[in-house]
Every structure is written in C-alpha cells, then in structure tokens.
Amino acid sequence: MALQDLHIEELTIDDMQQKLLSGNLTTHELTNAYLMRIETIDKSGPSLNSIITINPRALEEATRLDTELATSGKLSGPLHGVPIVIKDQAETKNMMTTFGSIAQDGYMPLEDATVVKKLKAAGAIILAKTSLPDFATSWFGFCSKLGETKNPYRLSHDPGGSSSGTAAAVSANLALVGIGEDTGGSIRLPASFCNLVGVRVTPGLVSRHGMSPLVVFQDTAGPMTRTVKDAARLLDCMVGYDPYDEYTTAVLIANHKQSYVRSTEDASLKGARLGVMRNAFGSDDNTENSAVNQVVRDALKVAEKEGAELVEIDIPDLTDHILATSLYLSHSRHDINAFLASREDMPIKSLETIKREKLYEPSLDLLEVIFEGPEHPEEDPEYFQKLAARDKFQRLLVNIVAQNKLDGLVFPCTQVLPPSKQAIRNGEHEVLSFPTNTLIASQTWMPSICLPAGFSTDGLPVGMELVVLPYQEPELFRLGYAFEQATKFRRSPVFTE
Numbered sequence: 001m002a003l004q005d006l007h008i009e010e011l012t013i014d015d016m017q018q019k020l021l022s023g024n025l026t027t028h029e030l031t032n033a034y035l036m037r038i039e040t041i042d043k044s045g046p047s048l049n050s051i052i053t054i055n056p057r058a059l060e061e062a063t064r065l066d067t068e069l070a071t072s073g074k075l076s077g078p079l080h081g082v083p084i085v086i087k088d089q090a091e092t093k094n095m096m097t098t099f100g101s102i103a104q105d106g107y108m109p110l111e112d113a114t115v116v117k118k119l120k121a122a123g124a125i126i127l128a129k130t131s132l133p134d135f136a137t138s139w140f141g142f143c144s145k146l147g148e149t150k151n152p153y154r155l156s157h158d159p160g161g162s163s164s165g166t167a168a169a170v171s172a173n174l175a176l177v178g179i180g181e182d183t184g185g186s187i188r189l190p191a192s193f194c195n196l197v198g199v200r201v202t203p204g205l206v207s208r209h210g211m212s213p214l215v216v217f218q219d220t221a222g223p224m225t226r227t228v229k230d231a232a233r234l235l236d237c238m239v240g241y242d243p244y245d246e247y248t249t250a251v252l253i254a255n256h257k258q259s260y261v262r263s264t265e266d267a268s269l270k271g272a273r274l275g276v277m278r279n280a281f282g283s284d285d286n287t288e289n290s291a292v293n294q295v296v297r298d299a300l301k302v303a304e305k306e307g308a309e310l311v312e313i314d315i316p317d318l319t320d321h322i323l324a325t326s327l328y329l330s331h332s333r334h335d336i337n338a339f340l341a342s343r344e345d346m347p348i349k350s351l352e353t354i355k356r357e358k359l360y361e362p363s364l365d366l367l368e369v370i371f372e373g374p375e376h377p378e379e380d381p382e383y384f385q386k387l388a389a390r391d392k393f394q395r396l397l398v399n400i401v402a403q404n405k406l407d408g409l410v411f412p413c414t415q416v417l418p419p420s421k422q423a424i425r426n427g428e429h430e431v432l433s434f435p436t437n438t439l440i441a442s443q444t445w446m447p448s449i450c451l452p453a454g455f456s457t458d459g460l461p462v463g464m465e466l467v468v469l470p471y472q473e474p475e476l477f478r479l480g481y482a483f484e485q486a487t488k489f490r491r492s493p494v495f496t497e
Contacts, residue, residue: 027125035127037172098145142361163186184214187200191413232261233261321396334377411437
C-alpha cells in the first residue's frame with residue numbers, strides 16, 4: 001500500500017489488527033508510516049522533539065511479524081504488530097536508555113525491563129524511546145539529553161511531565177500507543193495536557209524492575225493511549241508477578257480474574273455515584289482555574305445526562321494531607337543512587353557526580369532539591385511520620401467513599417491549563433508548588449485514570465481524573481470507558497503556535 005493511502009491517525013489496536021488479518025495492512029507498512037511521521041512531525045515541521053532514540057531494528061521486527069502471520073494465519077499475541085513508544089526511563093536491551101539525562105548518554109542496558117519483555121512477548125514492536133526530564137524529576141518537558149518537548153496542541157506550550165515525550169508522541173499519532181511512568185502524576189498530568197487517556201494502577205501490579213525510580217514504592221509504569229480500550233489492552237499485557245520486584249505481590253492481593261478489556265463491555269454510567277471533590281477545583285476567581293473548572297463541570301453534566309449521580313464532597317485539610325505525605329525529598333536521592341550504582345555499565349553512578357559536573361538540565365528545581373536530600377530516607381526525622389500520614393490519608397478517602405456510597409472520585413487532573421514554555425523558563429511555575437491534583441491518588445496508593453474532558457475556549461486540552469479504591473482497576477476501566485463513550489472528547493492536534 002502506498003504511504004499516502006495509509007490512514008493511521010487515531011488508529012486503535014482493534015482496528016489495526018483487523019486490517020492485518022484482512023490483508024489490508026502489514027505491520028511493516030504501519031511501522032514505516034509511523035517512522036515517516038516521526039521524521040516529518042517530530043524531527044522537522046512542528047518539531048515536537050519527543051523522541052530520543054528510534055529502534056534501528058523496528059522494520060526488521062515488523063517484517064518478522066508479517067512473516068509469522070502469513071505462515072500461521074493468526075496473530076502471535078494480543079499486541080501483535082503494535083508499534084509502541086516507551087518512556088526512556090525503562091531499560092531496553094541493545095538500545096540506548098538515558099533516563100532523560102545527558103550524563104547517561106550512550107548507556108546500553110544488558111537486558112530489557114520486565115515491562116518491555118512482557119510487551120515484546122505479546123507481539124509489540126518497540127518503535128522508539130521518548131523524552132523525559134532528567135530522572136523524571138519535573139512536571140514539565142525539559143530534558144538535558146534532548147531539550148524541550150512541545151505540546152502538539154499549542155507548540156509554544158508544555159506537554160507536561162515527566163512522561164513528556166510519550167504524551168506528545170501518542171497524541172500526535174507518532175505511534176499506536178505508549179508507555180509512561182507515574183510517581184506523583186507523570187502519566188496523568190501529561191495525558192491531561194495532551195488530550196490522552198493515562199492510567200496509574202495500584203503500585204505493584206506492574207513490575208518496576210529495569211526502570212529508574214523516583215520513590216520506589218510509589219512508582220508504576222502505565223499505558224498512555226488515545227482510547228480507554230487501548231489502555232486496557234496494554235495493561236492486560238503488563239500486569240503480573242515478578243520475582244525481581246517484591247512489590248508485585250500486589251498482583252496476588254488484587255487477584256484480578258479477567259481481562260481489563262472485558263471490564264469495558266456493557267459499561268454504563270447509569271446509577272454510578274461519582275464524588276465531585278469540590279476543593280480539588282481551583283478558585284473561580286482565577287481566570288486559568290475557572291477555564292479548567294468550566295470544562296470539567298461541562299463534562300460532568302454530560303455524565304449526569306447519561307445517568308451518573310454527582311455527589312459533591314470536600315476532603316478536609318486536603319492540602320495539608322498532600323504536604324504531609326510527600327516523600328520525594330526523603331526518598332529520591334537514595335532510590336536513584338541505588339539504581340545507578342547497581343548497573344555495571346552505567347556511565348555515571350551517582351547524583352553527586354552529576355551535580356558536581358553539572359550534567360543536568362538547570363531548570364529542574366526538584367532535582368536540585370533532591371541533590372541535597374538525605375543519603376538514606378530514615379535520616380529524615382519526619383520520615384516515619386510521613387509514612388504513617390499516608391495510611392491516614394488513604395483511610396480518610398476510603399471512609400468518604402464508604403459514607404457516601406461512591407463508585408469513584410472525580411476532579412480536574414490539574415487546576416491550571418498547560419503553561420507556556422516561556423512562563424516555565426521565567427520561573428513562574430515550580431514543581432513542588434504546581435497545582436496538580438494527581439498527587440492525591442499517588443500518595444494514597446489508589447488507582448486512577450486521566451480522561452479527556454474537553455478543551456478550553458482557546459483550544460488547550462483539559463483532563464478529568466477518576467479515582468477508585470485500591471485494586472479496583474476493573475471498575476476504573478468500566479467507568480472510564482463509559483465516560484469516554486458518552487463524551488468523545490479526544491481529537492487530533494493540528495500543531496498551531
């Protein structure tokens with residue numbers, strides 16, 4: 001098929017695989033089409049600057065999959081032929097992995113991260129590795145290895161972080177789907193800024209082995225996609241116990257018996273009780289807050305027309321709870337250093353050396369604070385108090401869900417629109433004070449999904465977050481899919497300034 005005849009924008013996994021089976025498309029054609037889009041959209045034209053490394057064997061792997069399909073007449077796995085981009089936080093064998101850091105330029109891991117192995121085993125093609133701020137330490141798309149990543153909907157604005165490159169690439173249709181990583185909101189915030197679906201699962205359902213950490217027990221990889229069903233299909237292939245990650249005992253506790261895709265079948269909002277967290281909305285007196293608030297409220301009106309019951313709630317002392325449960329400054333220096341030191345071929349093995357040699361993006365204010373953090377978390381005199389505060393925060397949320405008989409909590413992913421690059425360069429936004437609500441789920445170990453909620457009047461994307469109780473991912477996909485089908489707020493970017 002001629003390249004110009006391929007219509008790959010907004011393609012889903014189901015549609016793509018049906019085309020493969022019918023002979024109307026080959027994996028090689030699809031992979032080549034994405035590589036061409038990367039060349040014309042990411043490397044030139046709008047120059048999104050989302051891709052760090054392209055897999056030089058991507059077309060070779062595509063040809064192998066086409067041969068397997070022609071020989072057997074069936075797909076090799078649930079992700080057969082799916083070209084996928086992966087945040088450069090996950091190690092990929094024989095393919096450079098930098099963690100967004102110029103200090104680790106040229107690092108070639110000896111094996112794949114567990115999540116990469118699982119995706120490959122399911123038939124996916126690792127198309128490319130995507131940009132992130134150094135070691136995932138920012139809400140914004142500034143990376144010492146690659147530079148600034150742009151927002152596909154407004155090139156002068158930020159795509160969000162830390163999964164900046166995956167968000168920009170998937171939203172711009174440079175790949176079929178993508179993988180990000182989320183500690184405090186690094187999947188959901190860029191998903192919100194780039195009109196995507198982004199999923200954070202209960203930590204431990206997905207192995208973190210082979211992924212650089214930020215707060216080791218709070219980290220999780222997750223899907224970033226254009227549809228809820230594609231996110232569910234990806235997650236089906238990612239979840240599983242891994243003896244190399246002790247936290248994956250969570251898989252045994254969750255004991256999910258069926259596919260997450262099955263959770264989307266016959267999904268409906270009728271009778272769903274959604275707790276609208278009023279004090280997670282910004283002040284309507286602030287123009288930027290009010291723009292986000294209006295989009296989310298309008299989206300919730302659609303959900304209400306579909307039969308959802310909206311229950312307004314407040315979380316007492318919400319900001320205090322978020323501050324009391326933050327462990328980045330206590331944990332991250334230790335966790336990143338332990339990871340770097342464990343890799344024999346890592347070019348630079350400590351944050352101390354990176355700081356001394358100034359091998360990092362200078363705008364990363366959180367990273368500079370992490371440099372000064374304790375060598376061991378227990379050296380923070382408030383460490384154990386913060387751990388206890390997390391259990392208290394989770395109990396508070398779960399009790400509110402129980403008392404109000406709620407199916408989930410909803411609120412804006414962030415209280416503001418995607419900021420301009422210039423505002424970030426001017427120091428108008430700092431990581432530790434940025435008004436993101438994604439920390440709520442992260443610091444209570446609750447699963448959540450960012451769903452496209454619409455656009456501001458000047459065309460900037462807004463995301464709505466849906467949070468459910470720990471280990472209730474099937475409910476997350478049921479409600480998320482029903483909301484998506486009722487609203488259909490996803491649309492392709494047009495790359496305007």
